[in-house]
Amino acid sequence: MYIDRVPADRPLVDVMREAPDALERLLSGLPGEGETFAYEPGKWTLREVLGHVIDAERLFSYRVLHIARGDRAELPGMDQDEWAAASNAGERSVADLLGEFRGLRAANAALFASFDEETLSRRGAASGFGFTVRALVHIIVGHELHHRGVLRDRYLT
Template sequence: MQRPDNSEFPEVYSKYIQLVTTTDLLPIWDSYTHVMAEFFASIDEAKHDYRYAPGKWTIKDVLLHLIDTERGYSYRAIVCVRGDSFTPLYPMDEDLFASNTSTAGRTMADLLEEFKIVRAGMKKIFEYATEQQQMFKGNGVNGAITGRALGYIAIGHALHHKNVIEERYL
């Protein structure tokens, strides 16, 4: 899965795509997943429910946000690779999602298991999609977007949150 060019996604996503340093994402999808899983697993348990400021998410909340967001990216990606240019692809309201969930009672191990499952499901979308299918543009309400762009966005979005945790939580 080759790096998307700027015509394949709205500008708002460029910050995530720029964080992905590889030009061919699919062969190293698992290593990006492993890096994220190892990162979260390495965080001291005493920090799992830490908030760096009032009203901010805990580290477990951030991981659940990644899980929820990647489910949304997966849906958008399948719509794109199946050639559906009609269905509007709305962004999710991350604050709404976060206000309607709780990580209380969930362990980091449980969240990481779910993260890996969601990632594996998204990988399957791309494994058998042809390059042409990866280039189909979906009807993103913020602008047209390709399936392969969504793959890069998913990885970059997770890396963005890893950077935030390293800077503000640890």
Template sequence: MPSQYLQRPAANEYAAYYEKYATLVPETDILQVLREQTESVRALISSLSAEQEAFRYAPGKWSIRQLMGHINDGERVFGFRAFAFAHGEAAALPGFDENDYVRESNFDQTPLQDLLAHFILLRESNVLLLEQLAEGDWGKSGVASDNPVTVRALVWIMAGHVRHHLNILRDRYLTDVA
């Protein structure tokens, strides 16, 4: 296994926007963090009732289903970017507007357990991909959302993105749900 996955990416490996995600993850075995997060997400989402799935903590905010769908979108996008750049992709990859993606989705009509199943499969696929990367692959970079980013940074961002949204789920959604 490469040792680069043990090192937090430097700030010059990702756009400043992603600092809030990359710094949420402790400097440790990032693959173990990803595996443990899968179980944390499973436990938290499985504990919610059917009535809670559509809850929004304020008007205009996403429902819990939409939040889980967004987590899946992020997992898919960050995972693809890591895959592409690890395999030498030279083309710049587009950004994505999370609000547009959620608006164009049918997450509110998708049972939360189905969204959870999607997350588990996406995460397992990403971990399997990352486990097979060579040492040099972690330092490879490409351009996404008009900014350079390394494979290592994408993996830390992926973990931080999930942690960020689980914190929001706990702090803003589950405190107000009856």
């Protein structure tokens, strides 16, 4: 689902580096009350969606690093709802969350740009599934693109 969202006609690291600006443009002009909007009861607020994107990127990037460095131990999954409930993303401003995402994405793009073909082809397991480093990097990019679309379609219309 996430990998299919990644444009195939552009270098992946370029897509990664452009994401913070694109997300910021999407959310520019958002009124203050829009930050705490949830499109239906029981759904995350816009702030919580951004917090989830950050948490997931951190988790997926750890998986990337773990496998890229040759560690063969299988990694556990995550319960995104438990993580969201335990975060304080709903109490933080969108500007603060975007700043954190910008720094995280820049660090990840720098790391991923350093990988050679051998590293990108390394395999490992997480959440009961096998992955290559390349697939996990695509999942990171596609996950953010997915949630950017959710924000556009469900929160900003």
